[in-house]
Amino acid sequence: MSTVVQPVPRSFGRTIGRRFRDWLPALVVFVLVLVAWQGLVEVFNIRQFLLPKPTAILGALRDNRSDLWSAGIVTFKEALGGFAMGSTAAILVALVLARWRRVGGAIMPYAIAANAVPIIAFAPITNNWFGLLNPMSKMVIAAVLCFFPVFVNTLRGLTSVQPASIELMRSYAAGEIETFRRVRIPNALPFIFTGLKVASVLAMIGAVVGEYFGGPLDALGVVIQNNVALFDFPLAWAGIIVASAFGIAFYAAVAVAEHFLTGWQPAADSRSD
Amino acid sequence: MSAPHAAVSLAGVGKTFGKGAVRALEDIDLAIAPGEFVSLIGPSGCGKSTLLRIVGDLIQPSVGDVIVNGKPAHRARLDHDYGIVFQSAVLYDWRTVTKNISLPLELLGWSRGRRNERVREMVELVELSGFESHHPWQLSGGMQQRVSIARALSFDPALLLMDEPFGALDEMTRERLNMELLRIWERSGSTIVFVTHSIPEAVFLSTRVVVMSPRPGRIAGIVEIDLPQPRGAETREQPRFFELVTEVRERLAGSGAATAPTEPALVTEERV
Numbered sequence: 001m002s003t004v005v006q007p008v009p010r011s012f013g014r015t016i017g018r019r020f021r022d023w024l025p026a027l028v029v030f031v032l033v034l035v036a037w038q039g040l041v042e043v044f045n046i047r048q049f050l051l052p053k054p055t056a057i058l059g060a061l062r063d064n065r066s067d068l069w070s071a072g073i074v075t076f077k078e079a080l081g082g083f084a085m086g087s088t089a090a091i092l093v094a095l096v097l098a099r100w101r102r103v104g105g106a107i108m109p110y111a112i113a114a115n116a117v118p119i120i121a122f123a124p125i126t127n128n129w130f131g132l133l134n135p136m137s138k139m140v141i142a143a144v145l146c147f148f149p150v151f152v153n154t155l156r157g158l159t160s161v162q163p164a165s166i167e168l169m170r171s172y173a174a175g176e177i178e179t180f181r182r183v184r185i186p187n188a189l190p191f192i193f194t195g196l197k198v199a200s201v202l203a204m205i206g207a208v209v210g211e212y213f214g215g216p217l218d219a220l221g222v223v224i225q226n227n228v229a230l231f232d233f234p235l236a237w238a239g240i241i242v243a244s245a246f247g248i249a250f251y252a253a254v255a256v257a258e259h260f261l262t263g264w265q266p267a268a269d270s271r272s273d
Numbered sequence: 274m275s276a277p278h279a280a281v282s283l284a285g286v287g288k289t290f291g292k293g294a295v296r297a298l299e300d301i302d303l304a305i306a307p308g309e310f311v312s313l314i315g316p317s318g319c320g321k322s323t324l325l326r327i328v329g330d331l332i333q334p335s336v337g338d339v340i341v342n343g344k345p346a347h348r349a350r351l352d353h354d355y356g357i358v359f360q361s362a363v364l365y366d367w368r369t370v371t372k373n374i375s376l377p378l379e380l381l382g383w384s385r386g387r388r389n390e391r392v393r394e395m396v397e398l399v400e401l402s403g404f405e406s407h408h409p410w411q412l413s414g415g416m417q418q419r420v421s422i423a424r425a426l427s428f429d430p431a432l433l434l435m436d437e438p439f440g441a442l443d444e445m446t447r448e449r450l451n452m453e454l455l456r457i458w459e460r461s462g463s464t465i466v467f468v469t470h471s472i473p474e475a476v477f478l479s480t481r482v483v484v485m486s487p488r489p490g491r492i493a494g495i496v497e498i499d500l501p502q503p504r505g506a507e508t509r510e511q512p513r514f515f516e517l518v519t520e521v522r523e524r525l526a527g528s529g530a531a532t533a534p535t536e537p538a539l540v541t542e543e544r545v
Binding site for chain 1: 326329331350351352353355356357359361363365366367368376377379380381408
């Protein structure tokens with residue numbers, strides 16, 4: 001799911017052709033797994049609440065596509081809001097800690113300890129704080145989940161600069177702000193995107209799981225849970241597939257942004273195959 | 274020196290690291306006239322790179338006075354009086370060749386038009402035409418170092434500080450870049466302070482070679498290089514060249530350097 005990053009194609013048709021060849025094995029595996037799944041469920045007569053047939057799930061997906069889509073949008077908005085809040089906070093805190101290392105030394109142990117807290121466990125609490133139906137209650141969970149990976153990666157990117165790069169800037173009598181703007185932040189960009197890609201997936205997880213503890217009826221997590229309660233397993237699975245699709249699309253969007261903003265990296269070329 | 278004011282003047286400069294635990298430099302007195310090409314040579318750990326950084330106000334001396342371009346080193350740094358080239362090219366991967374060269378010009382607030390014009394000149398000077406929009410990782414080590422030199426010279430500093438700039442390159446590239454550097458020096462008229470491990474390189478390039486002793490680094494001797502200018506490939510074959518190489522080598526041996534390890538300083542992977 002991760003290989004959406006591609007260099008700008010020179011000859012579009014040829015690149016598409018080559019890309020199709022590259023992806024062909026993965027596609028074959030995908031189809032084989034679906035066929036085996038369908039076959040096993042039929043041959044062993046597996047009950048639907050254990051594992052519905054792919055065809056049943058696809059049917060539920062088709063019959064409820066507009067409801068599932070709008071539920072996905074509701075949940076995705078929560079994920080996006082949480083992602084934006086958590087990532088922004090993480091980048092700002094990392095900038096402060098990279099600038100004032102003493103502060104970093106004082107705060108880092110707590111940041112690491114806080115990361116060990118199972119944040120999902122707070123979902124019922126945030127529902128209390130903001131109200132079940134308020135999207136903010138899910139956004140906060142997503143935001144807290146997003147914070148740490150973005151924070152750690154950003155801080156590492158800002159502080160893993162060759163000493164000579166800093167000496168060079170000093171030789172130009174450049175101040176801290178110039179040094180951050182022209183050396184540390186560009187140096188950190190690939191690291192930041194590594195964090196953001198992890199965060200994009202976590203944001204969707206945070207939003208869906210947050211909804212499992214209660215939320216508006218038209219949200220994806222609630223739809224999945226209600227259909228499990230109603231024994232409509234194909235529809236619950238269809239909801240899971242929609243959640244996955246949104247998660248993958250979100251990740252892909254971040255990866256595309258990465259490609260455009262850090263296209264200078266040598267890795268961007270070698271990653272194409 | 275008889276010049277109105279020296280390009281670099283060091284008086285009683287010393288440097289200790291830690292609480293006096295490591296004496297890196299002691300009693301350095303040296304005056305470099307404008308337009309000179311002075312090499313600092315000595316074994317690893319003799320403090321020659323430290324001395325270069327003291328001239329550039331990147332390290333503070335523990336004692337002594339450092340005057341650059343007629344003013345305190347700190348003032349000279351703020352006035353952009355020198356350009357510096359390190360052993361590694363220190364180019365920014367996210368910038369193209371053009372943008373790497375124009376970095377100091379951006380910091381100096383030059384207009385875009387003026388920057389572009391100067392960068393074009395510099396690219397021509399270091400013979401990198403056709404590579405303007407390449408990124409550093411697409412260039413060979415020698416080409417990267419040429420970009421680094423172009424960047425250091427782009428804003429026309431009076432002084433160029435070079436810290437083993439060709440130390441990581443193969444011998445052939447090194448000799449070619451030596452020739453180019455001399456040509457650039459002649460054209461720009463700037464003063465160059467050049468740190469190196471290589472005796473032939475120091476003799477070939479310099480007007481004077483400052484021989485340093487191992488820790489604590491002191492000036493063990495100064496060899497005037499009276500080879501005729503301009504120098505070329507044939508310079509390396511003149512008997513006088515070999516005499517001077519021998520003289521520098523003997524000064525180094527006399528300073529106790531022969532017993533000291535002479536491998537290049539490790540490039541630390543420390544990050545800041």
